[in-house]
Amino acid sequence: MRLVSPLAVAGFGVATGAGLIAYGLVLGASGALWTAAGLGLAGITLFATRAVPEVVAAIAIFLVALGLGTAPRDIIFSGFMSGGFWLIVSGIILGTAITATGLAARISGRLFALAGPSYGRATLVIATTGLLLGILVPSTMPRVIVMVPVAAAFAERLGLDPKGRGGIGLIATAVTATLLPTYTILTANLPTIVQVGAMQQSYGIASTYSEYMIQQWPVNALRFLLIAVLMMRFTTETPVCAGDDEAGAAPHRPEQRRLLIVLGVAILGWMTDFMHGIEPAWIAMAAAAIVIWPRFGMLDGNAMRERIDFSPPIFFAALVTVVAVAREAGLDRVLADAFIARLPLSPAGDLSSVYAVYGFSVIISHLTTAPAAPAVLVPFAASLSEATGLSLKAVSMVQMIGIATPVLAYQAPPLIVAMSISKVPNAVFVRLCVWLALAVSLVGLPLTYLWWQVIGFV
Structure with missing residues (x-):
């Protein structure tokens, strides 16, 4: 009730x-x-x-922010100028094409061959696919955009309604598994890249790919296992499809081949961004421009009017406005200073200090959202290191665990986008976030601290 x-x-x-x-x-x-x-x-x-x-709330935020006049217009509308906004726009176009061309159904057929007519195995296959995609694609938004239609098509292949409990479970599994456990991969998520880069710029503290993975794997392995266990039990629905259908066996259609080429080039661009420096959003925009062109046959000329929903990117831009106005007013700094003065810090560098830094990081990440949290947390790393006895790198790693632990879904923009494009109820992601946050707080953090002692990190 x-x-x-x-x-x-x-x-x-x-x-x-x-x-x-x-x-x-x-x-x-x-x-x-x-x-x-x-x-x-x-x-x-x-x-x-x-x-x-959401689009009504977003427009109201823009209007109120303009009316208040507490921030310049370029701050209020900064979300529209961010790469994230255009990544979402491009991602919606690509996701629509993945479904419209039948490519999602084809990929789901391949996954079905691994899972068979078992919801439990289907959940594990989808979760593993999302995790592995984190190794290939260094941005969560594109991964979510690819995984949502694939998971929906997989649900249909199993005879489940994508909007029913079984379909919702598979989509939620795909989204959370390609976001939260991938925080063990240095290149997989924007907050990680920003945190590590800011630590190197501010303190000269660098982290290698393998070193970061070794330090972060216990808590993220726990996240992955818990997602799999929780979502296997998410529904009692029984799949009704017991084998491949004609869609899975049919030859590639020309538009599918063209879309695969476009996606392949885009993924290659995302994988090699450390070489060319082009942001994921601009690569996605180039891919979307090709896909939306009717001449190539992947989407028809009416797609922009009939298939593409622009409310998710407007929603994202409004969220950026809330954060940008708060930072312009200095609210994040005031709150951070107030919190840090009340932290139960101990110079012994023990587990209680780890919990204090972790709790502080979780709170700040919810006040600013995950991508913006490193900008607030990194300047406090030195004072936290001095007060706790932990090394600067250890403080940074604890901060990263806090950033990667959303209690409320709005903290992580990929979850917001997933809710918008998949229509998965908020409550599903909220419950998942709460369970994962409890697991990290009660088991993951002590387990990681013990692991750090074993490898001599603390």
């Missing part, structure tokens, strides 16, 4: 946010922190509860 309705939660959050904004306006120029906090609280509450359509 639901004790509090999402509408009630949304109403409380919006009312409280409006109160903070009003108080900030009364204070005048010194009230920017309060108006930013009010805008953030109201916006995140609306996004979390989906009390109104």
Whole structure:
């Protein structure tokens, strides 16, 4: 039985946010922190509860931010200029083409050959595919965009409704497995790349691919195993398909071959970004431009009007606005300073200090979202190292575990995008995030600390 309705939660959050904004306006120029906090609280509450359509909440955020005038327009609309926005736009186009050409059904047929008519094996195959894709593609957004239609087609191959519990379970498995366990791979996620790069730039502390994987693997192995176990038991539905169908055995259609070539070149570009320096978003845009061109036959001329939904990227841009306005007002720094003064830090470098740094990192990552959290956390690494007795690199690794532990789905933009393009209910990702966060906090962190002692890292 639901004790509090999402509408009630949304109403409380919006009312409280409006109160903070009003108080900030009364204070005048010194009230920017309060108006930013009010805008953030109201916006995140609306996004979390989906009390109104996400695009409505997004437009409201833009309007309120413009009306308040607490940040320049280039800050308010910075989301539209970010690579993430265009990566989502391009990804929606590519994902639509993967489904429209029948390529998703073909890939799902290959996966079915491995899993057979078993939901448990299907879950494990999908989770493993998502994890392995993290090795190939150094950006979560493209992986999510590829995996969502593949998982939906896989559900159909098993005779499950993609919008039913069985289909939702496979899609949620694909999304979470290609995001959270891949934090053990240095190149797999933007927050990891930013964190390691910022540590090297600020303190000269570098991490190699293999070194980072060795230090992070215990907690991420736990994440993968828990995702597999939880999602295997997600539904009691029994697959009704017991073999390959004609779609799986049919020859490649020309448009499928063309799309495979485009995706192959794009994946090669994403894999080698360390060589050419081209951002994943621009590679995705080039691929999307080819795919959307009717001349190549992958999508028809009406696709942009009838198939492409632009509400997810607008939603993403609004989330960036909330974070950007908060950072412009200095809210992240004020809150970080307030939190760090109250942390139970011990110079002994023991597990309690690890927990303190981890908890601080989890809180900051939820105030800023995962991609932006390193910009706030890295400047505190030196003071945290001095206060805890942990090395700078150990502090950075603990911070990374905190960043990679979303309690609420909005902290990780790939989960937000997945909810938008897959229509998986918020509650599914929230429950998964909570279970994973509990597992990391109660088991993963002590296990990782013990492993670090074994290898001499702490």
